[in-house]
Amino acid sequence: MQDFRYCPYCRTELVAQLQEGLLRQRCPGCQELFYKNSxxxxxxxxxxxxxxxxxxxxxxxxxxxxxxxxxxxxxxxxxxxxxxxxxxxxxxxxxxxxxxxxxxxxxxxxxxxxxxxxxxxxxxxxxxxxxxxxxxxxxxxxxxxxxxxxxxxxxxxxxxxxxxxxxxxxxxx
Ligand SMILES: [Zn+2]
Missing domain, CATH: 3.90.79.10 (Nucleoside Triphosphate Pyrophosphohydrolase)
Structure with missing residues (x-):
């Protein structure tokens, strides 16, 4: 599934962050972390x-x-x-x-x-x-x-x- 590029809440460009061994997307603006699920x-x-x-x-x-x-x-x-x-x-x-x-x-x-x-x-x-x-x-x-x-x-x-x-x-x- 394609990742978001911009935060859907505050429109800041998202960054990738390694967390618990998984690469997750994080918003540097509002700090929201985007979890992916099946x-x-x-x-x-x-x-x-x-x-x-x-x-x-x-x-x-x-x-x-x-x-x-x-x-x-x-x-x-x-x-x-x-x-x-x-x-x-x-x-x-x-x-x-x-x-x-x-x-x-x-x-x-x-x-x-x-x-x-x-x-x-x-x-x-x-x-x-x-x-x-x-x-x-x-x-x-x-x-x-x-x-x-x-x-x-x-x-x-x-x-x-x-x-x-x-x-x-x-x-x-
Ligand atoms: Zn945001």
Missing amino acids: KPCAGALVVDDQGRLLLARRAIAPFKGQWDLPGGYLEDGEHPEAGALREVLEETGLNIRITGFGGIYMDTYGASGVATLNIFYEATVLGAIPEKLDAKDDVAELGWFAADALPLGDFSFENGKRAIADWRARSAR
């Missing part, structure tokens, strides 16, 4: 009553046209459980219930290389699942896939692939 994201491993996994084909870059787990960036102050519910609803129209924890996976997003911290939950659908799912938001298509028929050769992010691999290992026990 961006938090939340998503869900949603299964139907046959144990099939819900995947979403991406309608936008990066990885446009490739499969992904439903999910996205958290809003400011949002709990990751609430973020996972919101993202799945936005992308699929489905209300889900969280049934377990799906793990945390580090990754980067797109050409910017922004570091992401990806939190996954296991979930089921609340109520009846419609025959035909309605892809919304930044999703082009939705599909249910059996654990042994997942389109992993046509899959987007590494963090999702690792979350699915661990989910399959748990499901096989």
Whole structure:
């Protein structure tokens, strides 16, 4: 992720400073220190009553046209459980219930290389699942896939692939 060049509070040009072995940006004007963090994201491993996994084909870059787990960036102050519910609803129209924890996976997003911290939950659908799912938001298509028929050769992010691999290992026990 690109660094600030000027302080967003007082517009003074920032300087680099070594702190705790890490190079951080500091403002010589107001003394603000700028910490960098991975961006938090939340998503869900949603299964139907046959144990099939819900995947979403991406309608936008990066990885446009490739499969992904439903999910996205958290809003400011949002709990990751609430973020996972919101993202799945936005992308699929489905209300889900969280049934377990799906793990945390580090990754980067797109050409910017922004570091992401990806939190996954296991979930089921609340109520009846419609025959035909309605892809919304930044999703082009939705599909249910059996654990042994997942389109992993046509899959987007590494963090999702690792979350699915661990989910399959748990499901096989
Ligand atoms: Zn400043």
